[in-house]
Amino acid sequence: MSAAVANLLTNTDEQDMDRKNSRLQRHLYLASAIVLLAGLLSAGLVYYSASGGYNRALGYDVVGGNVYSVAPDESKSYRRDMEMYSGKSGLLIADFNGWLASLWHGKRLAYVLAISAAFISYACFWIARDLDLAGTEGPED
Numbered sequence: 001m002s003a004a005v006a007n008l009l010t011n012t013d014e015q016d017m018d019r020k021n022s023r024l025q026r027h028l029y030l031a032s033a034i035v036l037l038a039g040l041l042s043a044g045l046v047y048y049s050a051s052g053g054y055n056r057a058l059g060y061d062v063v064g065g066n067v068y069s070v071a072p073d074e075s076k077s078y079r080r081d082m083e084m085y086s087g088k089s090g091l092l093i094a095d096f097n098g099w100l101a102s103l104w105h106g107k108r109l110a111y112v113l114a115i116s117a118a119f120i121s122y123a124c125f126w127i128a129r130d131l132d133l134a135g136t137e138g139p140e141d
Contacts, residue, residue: 028128032121039117047110073098 059070072078073094083091103112 025128025131028124028131032124032128035124036117036121039113039121043110043114043117046113047107050106050110 061068061070073082079091082094086093102108
């Protein structure tokens with residue numbers, strides 16, 4: 001008799017856990033879809049409304065009738081001084097910092113948003129799918 005009661009309690013606990021996992025799994029699938037939809041919509045909005053690029057120009061050079069913008073870190077004197085004071089590593093770090101700063105402006109920001117939304121959405125989906133797989137595994141009698 002006590003074995004039957006213990007078996008009944010165990011089955012009830014397993015059913016409650018399955019219900020909790022199922023609810024969590026549904027919420028994670030829903031979160032995955034919402035994150036993907038919101039991220040792609042915001043990326044599209046940023047891409048549509050963004051200007052051509054990130055302009056850091058402090059001045060302009062005219063060469064052969066063409067006008068070229070000159071950013072402060074693109075001049076030869078700046079790069080020479082930077083290399084003299086901080087070496088090649090400082091120059092590489094400054095270039096990397098400029099590239100990283102350019103990701104948060106214009107159309108590049110749209111790409112960053114879309115890729116981030118895709119990764120976060122995939123992570124939620126993967127966790128929800130893993131819950132489903134964990135729920136199907138178990139000892140069989």
